[in-house]
Amino acid sequence: MTLNFVAPDAGAWIVQALQEQGRDADTANLVAGQVPRGFAAYARIFHPAMGTDGQPVRWDEIAKRRGSTMHALAQFAALSGIGEDGVPLAEDSWEGEAPGWDGLGAAELRAIAPLLAAHTGTPGEIHLALWNGLAFIHGGDQVEVVIENDPALTEEENARRAEELAARAKAPAFSEEVRNAPTLQIGSGYRSFYVFRGDAEDLASPLWARTSLGEQRQSPNLAWPQDRAWLMSTELYEDSTIVGGSRGLIDALLGCAGIEAWEVDADSRLDAAGDTRNELPAADDEPFDPEELAGEYFQGEGN
Numbered sequence: 001m002t003l004n005f006v007a008p009d010a011g012a013w014i015v016q017a018l019q020e021q022g023r024d025a026d027t028a029n030l031v032a033g034q035v036p037r038g039f040a041a042y043a044r045i046f047h048p049a050m051g052t053d054g055q056p057v058r059w060d061e062i063a064k065r066r067g068s069t070m071h072a073l074a075q076f077a078a079l080s081g082i083g084e085d086g087v088p089l090a091e092d093s094w095e096g097e098a099p100g101w102d103g104l105g106a107a108e109l110r111a112i113a114p115l116l117a118a119h120t121g122t123p124g125e126i127h128l129a130l131w132n133g134l135a136f137i138h139g140g141d142q143v144e145v146v147i148e149n150d151p152a153l154t155e156e157e158n159a160r161r162a163e164e165l166a167a168r169a170k171a172p173a174f175s176e177e178v179r180n181a182p183t184l185q186i187g188s189g190y191r192s193f194y195v196f197r198g199d200a201e202d203l204a205s206p207l208w209a210r211t212s213l214g215e216q217r218q219s220p221n222l223a224w225p226q227d228r229a230w231l232m233s234t235e236l237y238e239d240s241t242i243v244g245g246s247r248g249l250i251d252a253l254l255g256c257a258g259i260e261a262w263e264v265d266a267d268s269r270l271d272a273a274g275d276t277r278n279e280l281p282a283a284d285d286e287p288f289d290p291e292e293l294a295g296e297y298f299q300g301e302g303n
């Protein structure tokens with residue numbers, strides 16, 4: 001099925017539920033700040049990190065290697081010893097890359113989509129919402145393009161070719177009508193989403209658009225079925241996804257081998273204050289001394 005753009009009214013119930021329970025600076029950091037209260041159970045799905053070999057690594061594997069503790073409210077910086085800027089905070093920091101900021105991975109989404117579809121009475125009607133700030137949507141200079149010269153062409157021909165290819169790549173992926181249409185606004189201004197309607201197949205691998213750079217597929221920021229049996233939410237720039245739904249759905253997610261999921265509740269904290277079992281290493285505030293580093297290097301050369 002092709003994703004169809006719809007009015008943001010389809011997600012008005014989410015906005016209303018969040019407003020009714022109250023959303024301030026404190027509640028925004030709770031599970032209920034993303035997925036409102038009222039569901040029977042909730043799960044947190046952890047986005048995998050990246051090992052030095054380029055392969056995904058689960059958080060519990062990193063915890064075992066480093067001697068930290070994996071739990072439902074773990075924070076990656078405290079668990080791995082890697083700061084938000086990717087800089088190691090301790091000598092025993094895990095060597096690898098933190099989870100990306102582009103949402104739930106494609107493999108993880110494919111793993112849970114059948115479970116989500118099986119726990120709704122309307123699997124043929126599923127709403128998917130996508131953040132309106134993604135570069136490919138609006139095009140322009142936000143879209144990064146790398147074009148290599150064709151050795152068979154002259155310098156002038158390559159320049160003209162690069163200009164043409166860049167123009168095609170930077171063209172908006174969404175129509176002007178969609179780009180200028182009302183969006184689903186949740187909380188602060190940056191949480192603005194385009195809403196589409198699809199089915200279980202679309203949920204497993206959403207195709208938002210086809211551009212000269214290829215198919216634009218990525219996990220939605222929000223997803224829910226027409227009967228509102230569950231809600232999946234990936235907050236912008238976060239490293240985990242929250243799902244609220246029936247007891248049966250959450251049990252199925254917790255038992256899914258394709259993801260790393262832990263049960264949480266509506267009042268669970270998702271910020272640094274929630275991880276009370278791992279201590280964030282203190283950053284090294286001492287100024288960098290190149291002479292000291294050089295001295296250590298040459299002293300080692302003499303041994």
